Amino acid sequence: MNPQILIVGAGPTGLALAYSLARQGVPFRIIDRNAGPGTASRALAVHARILEQYDQLGLAKRNIERGHPVLSLDVSDGKQVRAHIKFHELGKGQSPFPFILSLPQDEHEEILVDELNKIGVEVEWNTSLLSFEDTGQGVNTVLQQQGQPEETTEFAYLCGCDGAGSMVRKELGFDFPGGTYKQLFFVADVETEKPVDDMEKMDMYMDEDGFILYMSVRNAYTKRILGIVPEEFYERSDVTYEEINDYVVNKIRVNAAKVNWFSTYRVHNRVSERFQKGRIFVLGDAGHLHSPTGGQGMNTGIGDAINLGWKLAAVVQEKADPKILTTYEQERIAFARRLIATTDKAFQTIVNQKLPGTLLREYAVPYVLPSVFKFSFPSKNAFKILSQIHINYRDSLLSKGKAGKVYGGMRLPWIETANSDNFAPLRSVDWQIHVYGKATPELIDFAHSQSLELHEFPWEAKMKDAGFKRDALYLIRPDGHVALATDKQWLRVLNMYLESFGIVAFGAK
Numbered sequence: 015m016n017p018q019i020l021i022v023g024a025g026p027t028g029l030a031l032a033y034s035l036a037r038q039g040v041p042f043r044i045i046d047r048n049a050g051p052g053t054a055s056r057a058l059a060v061h062a063r064i065l066e067q068y069d070q071l072g073l074a075k076r077n078i079e080r081g082h083p084v085l086s087l088d089v090s091d092g093k094q095v096r097a098h099i100k101f102h103e104l105g106k107g108q109s110p111f112p113f114i115l116s117l118p119q120d121e122h123e124e125i126l127v128d129e130l131n132k133i134g135v136e137v138e139w140n141t142s143l144l145s146f147e148d149t150g151q152g153v154n155t156v157l158q159q160q161g162q163p164e165e166t167t168e169f170a171y172l173c174g175c176d177g178a179g180s181m182v183r184k185e186l187g188f189d190f191p192g193g194t195y196k197q198l199f200f201v202a203d204v205e206t207e208k209p210v211d212d213m214e215k216m217d218m219y220m221d222e223d224g225f226i227l228y229m230s231v232r233n234a235y236t237k238r239i240l241g242i243v244p245e246e247f248y249e250r251s252d253v254t255y256e257e258i259n260d261y262v263v264n265k266i267r268v269n270a271a272k273v274n275w276f277s278t279y280r281v282h283n284r285v286s287e288r289f290q291k292g293r294i295f296v297l298g299d300a301g302h303l304h305s306p307t308g309g310q311g312m313n314t315g316i317g318d319a320i321n322l323g324w325k326l327a328a329v330v331q332e333k334a335d336p337k338i339l340t341t342y343e344q345e346r347i348a349f350a351r352r353l354i355a356t357t358d359k360a361f362q363t364i365v366n367q368k369l370p371g372t373l374l375r376e377y378a379v380p381y382v383l384p385s386v387f388k389f390s391f392p393s394k395n396a397f398k399i400l401s402q403i404h405i406n407y408r409d410s411l412l413s414k415g416k417a418g419k420v421y422g423g424m425r426l427p428w429i430e431t432a433n434s435d436n437f438a439p440l441r442s443v444d445w446q447i448h449v450y451g452k453a454t455p456e457l458i459d460f461a462h463s464q465s466l467e468l469h470e471f472p473w474e475a476k477m478k479d480a481g482f483k484r485d486a487l488y489l490i491r492p493d494g495h496v497a498l499a500t501d502k503q504w505l506r507v508l509n510m511y512l513e514s515f516g517i518v519a520f521g522a523k
Contacts, residue, residue, distance in 0.1 A: 017043045018170040018330045020155060022182055024051070024137045026119065027298030027315035028175035029126035034323030036135055037071050038443060038520065040330050043169075044130075045141040045157065051127055056119040058231060058238055059084075059309030062401035063425070065111040067320045070440050070494060074111070076125055081117030084229060085214040091221055104397035109428055110437060112397070114216075118231055119312065143181060146172055148292040171326060172294045175319070178282070180300035186291050192284030192303065192354070197224070197242045199306075200278045202255055204270035209234035219266050226266050227306075237268055240306060243278060253278050281305050283357070285350050289343035295322060302350040305357050313402055314353060318346050324443065324492035327520070335516035338412065345407040356399075403428075407495060414511060417499040418483030424496045426488070427480040431471055439469045440494045444520045449503070450477045451485035457503045464512065465522035492520070 019035060021028045024046035032044045060077060068074040089097040105112025127137060140160035147154045153172045157165045174182025183190065213230040226241035244261055247253045255276040263269050282303040289301050298315030322342045328334035398404035406423045407413050413423030420427060426448070429436050439446055446467035447457070453470050461468035471477070473484050482488075489498035489508060498511045511517075 017041045019173060019326060020169040021173045021175055022143045023175035023177060025175065026122055026312050027319050029123060030316045031173060031175060031319035031323050032130055032135060033071060033126060034320055035327060036130065036133055038327035040327045043138060045138045047142040048139060050139055051123040052120050057312035058116050058118060060115040060117050061313045062105060062109040062111040063403045064313050064316050065115060066109060070443055077117055078115060080121055080125060081115045082213055083113035084116050084216050085113050087216045087218060089218045105401060108397060109401060109403055110435060116229060116231055148294055153293050170330060174296040174300045175298050176300055178299045178303055180296060183286055183296045183300050186294060189287040190284050192282060195281045198248045198278055199281055200241060200243050202239045202273060203231060203275040204237050204239060205235050205272040205274060206237060206268065207271045228266055228268060283354050285354055289347045295342060297322060304354060310353055310357055314350060320493050321346055333518040333520060338515055341410050341412050345410050349405055412497055415499040417486035417501045419481030420496060420499050422496055422499055426490055426494050426496055429477060429480045436471055439467060442467060443492045445492060445517060446490050448488040448490055449485060450482040454503050456505060460505050465519045
């Protein structure tokens with residue numbers, strides 16, 4: 015089959031999009047101007063929402079086996095631990111993955127490349143996109159593999175996953191508004207002489223100089239350290255780890271026997287003015303850049319890929335109206351803007367060395383933070399926000415109705431059942447109907463006539479606690495978000511929804 019989609023960029027976002035499309039039987043090509051996958055650890059955190067969506071695609075188990083869960087965070091001021099936060103307790107009952115997965119980006123990419131290879135998909139390395147033109151009927155592109163003549167090819171859609179300096183975004187003329195923090199940041203992976211006792215713990219040190227975050231990566235001897243370089247180095251671009259080693263040792267008592275990777279960088283917070291123009295999309299760092307707060311950047315890019323992947327698959331296979339593609343920008347740009355505002359505010363507070371930062375270190379950390387995470391309601395919300403399971407598309411064109419506390423656009427609430435959980439059916443990556451209680455014969459017949467999966471879950475009291483209404487109808491999107499929720503099993507409303515978007519189940523012949 016002729017490739018319908020060109021993916022430009024083979025970082026986590028591009029690779030996740032590629033695997034999503036491959037899993038749904040859509041032909042594509044994926045190119046990258048680099049010679050191969052990255053070799054530095056870079057982004058580390060993989061959050062619960064991405065693991066849930068990876069589980070749908072059959073990728074979660076291998077990622078979890080390769081990485082290790084981070085279950086807690088200690089916040090200290092150099093004198094004592096001011097707060098101890100247990101992620102796994104906060105997330106218990108909210109997700110099948112109540113932790114942060116520590117997995118270096120190079121290993122993450124290696125897994126995705128290998129899984130693509132297993133299904134016969136090869137990344138075209140050393141290959142650049144030279145130019146493109148949206149004709150309205152397709153996208154004409156000029157590609158060039160290093161040392162080879164130029165190649166002119168047409169695709170139905172083009173996806174720019176080509177990073178912060180995105181050629182695709184620039185050629186589309188999208189503005190990339192935002193800002194750059196004045197501080198110079200550093201990140202390092204260092205080996206210590208002695209192994210750490212607890213690989214499942216993350217530490218954060220805060221004082222009048224700023225902060226340092228550190229955690230285990232790869233093995234018990236390797237630490238990831240992230241922080242602000244001393245102010246005298248702000249204007250330098252050639253700082254070495256040796257120059258800040260004493261500073262690090264003095265603050266966190268971590269002595270590097272060997273430095274595997276070290277880099278300094280400026281932190282940006284930016285969101286592209288658009289994520290789509292015609293048949294062309296931007297995803298990941300091409301569309302948004304974040305502060306390191308909460309490890310949200312890479313996860314948001316992968317979330318973009320999952321969101322767009324099923325929509326492109328549906329349209330290319332003529333199982334949905336092309337208008338659903340407009341909901342990619344509508345849903346993801348709104349989330350990116352909210353996330354930037356949230357992480358920027360938190361990051362400004364953490365790095366600010368004046369009053370807000372002092373207040374945070376001297377009062378919020380020792381007194382407020384422990385109380386926030388002590389009580390059930392706010393702590394559950396804290397996990398929802400950090401893990402991205404709180405993401406909803408309530409204002410999307412695709413989101414309709416409400417039943418109980420579950421509304422169109424929500425991520426389907428997770429509950430355990432007698433034999434499994436209500437996320438197990440989502441592995442079909444297809445439209446499906448959920449009824450928590452009993453489905454009527456008419457609904458069963460309708461679902462069968464439309465080749466729609468119908469899953470009945472015998473009613474239990476905990477379902478009400480999760481927000482479900484007994485015997486209500488929930489139409490679930492291929493990405494695990496609720497599309498339509500109705501108090502009653504109204505076939506007319508369900509049929510109108512399907513017809514309005516031209517939706518046909520992927521499993522339909």
